[in-house]
Amino acid sequence: MTISQDGASPEGLERRTFRADRGDVGVRLDRVILRRLADRHDIARPDVQRWIGADRIFVDGVPITRGGRRVSLGEEIAVLVPAAPARREHLPEARPLDVLFEDEHLLAVNKAPGTVVHPTKGHWSGTLFNALLWHAKQWGPRGGRPGLVHRLDKDTSGILLVAKDPEVLARLARALQRRTFTKQYVALVYGHPPQEAGRVQLNLERDAEHWYRMRVAENGGRESVTEYECVATSGTPRAGLSLVRCRLVTGRMHQIRLHLRALGVPIVGDRLYGQPRWQGISDEALAAAAQAFPRQALHAWRLGFTHPMTGERLQITAPLPDDIRALVALAKLPLSALDAGA
Structure with missing residues (x-):
């Protein structure tokens, strides 16, 4: 099996493609793939190893049978991964918020230790974001979906900044990139x-x-x-x-x-x-x-x-x-x- 030129993939699978850079050179292929799929928390190293030899991993269009193969600069690596799980609707929950600052554009909250910031696998409710959705009901016609400007680990406490509309979120994101925070x-x-x-x-x-x-x-x-x-x-x-x-x-x-x-x-x-x-x-x-x-x-x-x-x-x-x-x-x-x- 080879990957078609138009990038079509078997039903139920998605094609992810990336070009090996200097940081990938000499590293085992299975490790490189897992690092490049870091956004998919549902995929672990055993999954990648099962795909090797199963016509799911390709280098420059050729199927790979050895995960221990070392990657070379410029190689095109393609992986057929399962489709991402369907996104679940996040529901408002009447949970208390420790608000440090708030105006019509944004708010800053004090996150308690042990609180998950955003719903994710195993934590679909009881998160800070669920509480923010409830709080957002008070924002009136101008208010929208709360936008998290940054994140904190579950067990790290302290300040989280939240935007009340997309324009404010975009401006704060640009300020973060410029390192003016x-x-x-x-x-x-x-x-x-x-x-x-x-x-x-x-x-x-x-x-x-x-x-x-x-x-x-x-x-x-x-x-x-x-x-x-x-x-x-x-x-x-x-x-x-x-x-x-x-x-x-x-x-x-x-x-x-x-x-x-x-x-x-x-x-x-x-x-x-x-x-x-x-x-x-x-x-x-x-x-x-x-x-x-x-x-x-x-x-x-x-x-x-x-x-x-x-x-x-x-x-x-x-x-x-x-x-x-x-x-x-x-x-x-x-x-x-x-x-x-x-």
């Missing part, structure tokens, strides 16, 4: 950064074997930059805790979590990228609290941007949630240090 996060980490303040710059890519993880790219990947400052610390350099303020220059998935791990100061409670460093804390109560902390201690703290319609410069702050505050207090770290120099 100032996005500051607060993280509680194990140990102490090697410098009081600095900049982390790494290229990141999605993990080919686990779509929900990111990793530092050996070749290619996308640039990611975080500026950080350690504002308070307690204990020894490896066995204590530090409060770190981070400013995103870029906004890649899991960027801060990976960057702080690369600095040797993993975030407390991070089950995906963290380390069990609580074992080295001498204060038994603090060690137990750090071990039991149920999520990454990361909070989207402050957002600065130019209002897309009025031109006013806004700065919105989301107070630290109770769970991080309690751990910070137990570590005897001064929260007042957060605002110094911010």
Whole structure:
């Protein structure tokens, strides 16, 4: 079987085609395919491996039988994937929102930890977006479908910006691309950064074997930059805790979590990228609290941007949630240090 020149595919399958770039060179074909299909969370590596030898994967029009084959620059890779699942209708739900700012054009909400931002597989209800759809009923004739300007991980708390109509959403999206936003996060980490303040710059890519993880790219990947400052610390350099303020220059998935791990100061409670460093804390109560902390201690703290319609410069702050505050207090770290120099 070969793929027809007009791109027709067997019924029930969609043809995805891409050209190998420098980041793909020398990488196993199955890993490259999974990375290029990162938008399809329903596809995993075993699926790709089953398609090999089943006339579902082609390189320069020729069917492939070995997933371990290494990719060369410029090769055209085509994959016949199952049609994407039908989109489900998202329903309004009467759930409370912690609104930090709102006018006729946009609003900023304080997302609680553990809240999924947008409906997805396994989380079709109870999300922040369901609550926003309900809230949007109050917007009157001008209001429309809420548009999420950016996202936060389920277990990251803090500020989310929402547009009330497509024009506002488009203007805010352009501002994000131009990097005119100032996005500051607060993280509680194990140990102490090697410098009081600095900049982390790494290229990141999605993990080919686990779509929900990111990793530092050996070749290619996308640039990611975080500026950080350690504002308070307690204990020894490896066995204590530090409060770190981070400013995103870029906004890649899991960027801060990976960057702080690369600095040797993993975030407390991070089950995906963290380390069990609580074992080295001498204060038994603090060690137990750090071990039991149920999520990454990361909070989207402050957002600065130019209002897309009025031109006013806004700065919105989301107070630290109770769970991080309690751990910070137990570590005897001064929260007042957060605002110094911010």
